[in-house]
Amino acid sequence: MIRTNNCGDLTLANVGEKVTLQGWIKKIRKLGGLTFIDLRDIHGITQLVIDENHEALIQDLKPEYVIQVEGIVKERKSKNLNIPTGEIEVEVNDLKIINKSETTPFEIKDGVEASEDTRLKYRYLDLRRPEMQHNLKTRSKVNNIIRNYFNDNDFIEVETPVFAKSTPEGARDFIVPSRLNPGKFYALPQSPQLFKQLLMIAGYDRYFQIVKCFRDEDLRIDRQPEFTQLDMEMSFADSNDVMQMTETLIKQILKEIKGIEITEPLERMPYKQAIDLYGSDKPDLRFGLEIHTLNDIFKNSENKLMQKLNDEKASIRGVAVEEILSKSQLKEIDEMARQFHISGIAFAKYENKAWSGSLASTMSDEEKNALLKEFNILVDGKATFLINGGEYDKISQTFGAIRNQLAKMFNLYTTDYKLLWIVDFPLFEWSEEENRYVACHHPFTMPKEESLNDFDTNKKEALADAYDIVMNGFEIGGGSRRITDPQLQERMFKAIELTDKQVEDNFGWFVNAYNYGAPYHAGLALGLDRIVMLLTNADSIRDVIAFPKNARGIDPMTNAPDSVTDQQLKEVHIKLDLEK
């Protein structure tokens, strides 16, 4: 290597040294006969200073040129203590252009204003921006922490196939036509679930892998056709073991990446409680704003809406925020509610011991006092109460969304990172479409111990031995203990009304493996894109992926996906089937 140091290296300790640096010109400015250049690489920025005697060296320089300089490290007069190299500069006595640059389509700096498609088209320039470099460096560090952690805990890293088999349950598969097997297709895995369970049967004890998974869904802000998960499974382990193992890892990541130390065990909240208090199975606990059931308070209400809800035996629920919402803020809340097909959130404002708002005008003193008491609002305090009713799950979910919106509106966050487990998920959910109960998680999920006896007769109440981990209102991972007893598996398939033939055709090869001596086992997967997004405060997972696709699944840089030749189609035994 020619360079003696990188651009983030030099400090006062190096003063007097002769150094050679290589990097990109970030900025050139002239001041009192001297020329200053900020030289940038991924490690930092070093100030170069060129005096009048060396002006010939810098005649044709422009931003983003790649140069090599030789010079002496000097102490700076005007120091910049915000960067590690801010106390020194390099007095240049030789300079060489390594490569020139055309004017870039956008300036290489944080907070770029270019459209996302422009950023993606010139991704190699977008990736030069310090915040993108920080994001990808963080991602690399997180990967490293994860792998070292699992290696230290006796996990074996095993690569599972990308060319797998299409399975009928779950999301839509990406399929790959096989040239050697005409008319047949590989499917890209939505997760290595079955393979990791087989590895447990094969005796691999503890498995982990950081692995790409694939789901052909319509794209959204936090979805990509390919995504990365940390996948793990443990033998002779139950849910608690997996949760412990995961929790320690996540705490270590937060400590190493963010310097945040969480010492107490994470809360484990039953699913039902999460829905009840936060209207969500991924509640953001960086703020309170719990949802309350208010049927008791409004049981004799004079208010027409409340009366209607009482007549319908609806759940009347609401939140109180210790702020006074403006008209436009209330409208925002109404709009959010409408996305859940709930219209007209009733509200009452309380401030300076006075009430206002549509609902307040029809409330009795008794109701008012009960409301203040219910939400612990001081008589001297202020609050806006937002209330409506409906079917329990739906109205809870609506207020779940309203909670998040209020927190954003008034910046109610009391901490940077808040983690918890959601446990005791339902084992089944009713599928209107299929007119049967289906597995909430997947049909290999173990019922909770208390549901073992009657999960197949009491499907509505049956609980799963499954768990999700939630960070700042995002589900960042989840898993379960698996069924390892063939008889229990058979009961499960019967419970979701699969015929013997369906079982055999779809899972026969897999469930048969459990006839050859399986340890009990449990596991989990973490969504790495999302975790890194949260750790870097990025706006989207696209900002923590080097070369993502846009919302139409396109990479504007390479123009993938693209047409292929007739020859390519013919070789894999397919032709196009386009609508005219």
Next chain:
Amino acid sequence: MIRTNNCGDLTLANVGEKVTLQGWIKKIRKLGGLTFIDLRDIHGITQLVIDENHEALIQDLKPEYVIQVEGIVKERKSKNLNIPTGEIEVEVNDLKIINKSETTPFEIKDGVEASEDTRLKYRYLDLRRPEMQHNLKTRSKVNNIIRNYFNDNDFIEVETPVFAKSTPEGARDFIVPSRLNPGKFYALPQSPQLFKQLLMIAGYDRYFQIVKCFRDEDLRIDRQPEFTQLDMEMSFADSNDVMQMTETLIKQILKEIKGIEITEPLERMPYKQAIDLYGSDKPDLRFGLEIHTLNDIFKNSENKLMQKLNDEKASIRGVAVEEILSKSQLKEIDEMARQFHISGIAFAKYENKAWSGSLASTMSDEEKNALLKEFNILVDGKATFLINGGEYDKISQTFGAIRNQLAKMFNLYTTDYKLLWIVDFPLFEWSEEENRYVACHHPFTMPKEESLNDFDTNKKEALADAYDIVMNGFEIGGGSRRITDPQLQERMFKAIELTDKQVEDNFGWFVNAYNYGAPYHAGLALGLDRIVMLLTNADSIRDVIAFPKNARGIDPMTNAPDSVTDQQLKEVHIKLDLEK
């Protein structure tokens, strides 16, 4: 966790401890009123002993049952010093069956005799065999060594896309129809080559990734449709920097995995020399058997074959092995030669100062002595000389294969692992099919410094700044310095006769990136499947991959690839195109 130890843990240090173990029953045997069970997990085997008082515990046990036992660690009477736990046994006082097993289709032990398809169909049982567990554990360790090495050397791990774009040069792509973009296809990457070069332009300085790559080629013993490579690239670095970085890594792997320490720098052998001496650009240097050019010796030969070769101005080449080949061994050599369309390897045997063999009978004393001298055969020694002639490259390649065969035949290996670099590859090769010179490596490979001036006018002699690393006769990796100067890249495209339009259509977006300030850079990829195969002495890369495909690209366990539904085809805008 319930277990207190795994099955490879306990030693004399634990005698007297009360332990709980979990694992698979490997073997049950009775001896003098006692029952001995070998309990297996991935960490080892522990001997359990059950006395007559506890016989009820073991009534229904069979091999491959998963059990949990509680007992006391005792010193063994008859010790087995071959395994870490061989000095102790566990005296069982409680035993519980965790899961039963049907009789397995093959016994779980090394050296299984089952067919490969049976092994793959019951892969979860095949993977229980100690040698397979050793292979995959080794693989996991190698991955860990690699990642820690690159992290320690300031490399950033970046994930590149699996959904990429089909490129016209190179091997056949796997393609994935896009649902959101009718008629368009993603291609699975054959390597992240272009992405890693863009990362250098983006300033990522040092990149690495352990990554799956895909090539739709016909399968062979050391090929799978998906394979894993260590991919790396370094900025402000030349070929020598990359070779140094790689070499240190490989030495570290050999040391940590095999306990083999290589202290001297690896030999760097020019491509031409490798072909000349070993008839191969991936010579196995665990043995000598250099190929010699013998035209001088046979220039006045009375032998008809030699005369014919002289007339044809053919290269007369040969090897000498200090063994006497039997008739059947000579036949084997002939058959090998025939695969290269060379028939009838001439031979002469020398033993006890006497000559025999077809060629010897027509050789003058002068020729005989010259031959002994050429190959350094002592007058008291013995040797078989194998000789023929033809076009230089072809006859060299033939003897390259014969060399390998002779080494196997007589086990001539003098060391377990032998590594070297091959350098100074040709930049171009002539394509008969396309009637033009094409890039040997890829068109972004930098010409060597001495070829920079005239590579486009002297294509036949032009050398590439490219390098392969060879272990035991296998190419385990390779790379090159890349072209980073747009003008040079233009000359390169002209040299391989691509029109401006072809360049623009196929590489336009990519070469344009070099107009925005690129550092010089070089990189390399290592084939991890092959490396782990060599480290574990496995017969095939399939033995170091958890769930490989068979030679028809099929996984007999899952039955992938498989048919998909009409709905699935329709959704991605394709239909089948099968021959009737």
